[in-house]
Amino acid sequence: MYSSNHDSVRLAAWGCVTPLGDAAGTVAALLRGERALQAVPVLGREGGDPVPLALLGGRALDETAPPSWMATIKSRFRPVQEDGWGRPRRPVFVTSSNFGVGCLYAYRRSGDLTFLRYGALPNCVEWLRRELGWGESVTVYSHACVSAHLGLLQASRMIQAGLADEALVFSFDFLSPFVAGGFHALKILNADFPAPYQVRATGSIGLGDGAAFAVLARDRGDFAVLAQSLHNEMHHFTANRADGSGFTTCLAPVATAAAGRRLWLKGHGTGTLEAGRLECEAFARVFPGAPLVGWKGSLGHTLGSCGLVELALAVEAMRAGRTPGTVGSAAPVFADSVALESFANGAYDGVVCASNAFGGSHAAFLLGHA
């Protein structure tokens, strides 16, 4: 089995936006134990059961044409609109699990043709490209909740191969009745608020708006993605192998790269029970003693963008010197390593960030000082 250690790259810039603010603002809110999730009707203006959703301030679940979230992207993400992105030597990697699918739902319900300009995946990416001033060199990945990791990995490989000077990874996922209705139909988005890694009778997730970017470079930036790894179990669409081997297989190359480091762990931690238990056990096996946190109990699951949103938060936590705990959860938890409270991270020299997705898909990277 080959190692993924050569997929190391520096972070020249990064940022994210969540309902709690930008990366620094979100980390500060998480450290205060704030929860962005609120009970919202699952089908927006059409009603339905109240479920935990975290929407950007002032944004309704129902999509608008053009999508209202673009204003937030433009005002908060200056670096993605500058420096000639989307040229062959400065490629863009766009990742999402939703793209503009909320607009297809709105078109289906309203018949308003205007939504089609943003709804179909190619149309949505083309609209993004025009709005953000990018050239044609835009690569698009969509792999459910590990989508952002793929953009990071391929962007790293382009830089390492000398095919790009720098690369922009941009990920966005904004909620709509389409996705809320789907997870509600699967019964994992329900009336309960998520409590990642907590032992309780029923599991539940929350969903959240989120977008993030990272500028990757060969020799610029104080932080670096030092190793990256993927694994796809292909065991079942919505379940992992019962022995947790999928988690372990993905983490193994990252553990090799991290040998000798004192680490903390940012897990996927959506609030589902079986996956949470397996993830806790795998982390404890591969990184014994390392504290594990998850932030989706506050922010909700930002779906395909969670890997990049939580990368930005992890960097900010390292800069702040304090790691937010597992907001929304309480004892008992699946493993002693789960950190419910925040902790000082100055003595640590890296963090492993992991995400999981449908199909038993796993992704992880090691983040540390360059």
Add this chain to the structure above:
Amino acid sequence: MLERFIQELRTDDPGPETPAATRERLKPRFAPGSTRRMTLLGMLAGAALGDLQPAGDDTVVYASAFGEGRALEDYLASFPTASPTLFQTSIHPSGVQQGLIGAQRSVRELFPHAGGRQLAVQALLTAMLAPAPGVVLVGGEERGTWLVEADAVSDRTFAYAVRLAREPGPAALGRLTLAQEEATGTLTHPAWFELLHHRRPFDGPAAEGWHLQLAWS
């Protein structure tokens, strides 16, 4: 310059064949009873990929501009009582996962591409930069129904799978190279499929900044 050799190739162009006829044709390629919930694209991609038998350490690159068009249409139509099965099936990259899960075939790296005018070249770049010993590039589209007019799903059905290797070996079918150059071109996903299906050569700009050469043995 990036270079890879085509070791194996499968293509499927149903043409005027009805979706029901295509499903019936492909059904024997899968385990009995396993196709009931598979989509047309899932069956096409699964059949093409199944012939190439990706190993655990192989990288699988999946290319589909629109993905599961029919499942998406049916899921949208299922509201306000959203269908959990159609939701799950409509999510990219369900088309390639259906066959791999059916075969219980784990893979280390799976890169599902979607959308974008440069889809074909970007998928080739992903395949060529993968450090894995073997790479399988699988792709396809599924003709939709009521969203075709809105240009929100594919208007054509096709699928392919290509096994790529770093060395030509004794029986390479063809050679692919990608080189950076100052040129602009667009090789669409259907056009890329036609090159593979008819084993036609190509030598020219295929995306902004990229020159593609495809030569057959």
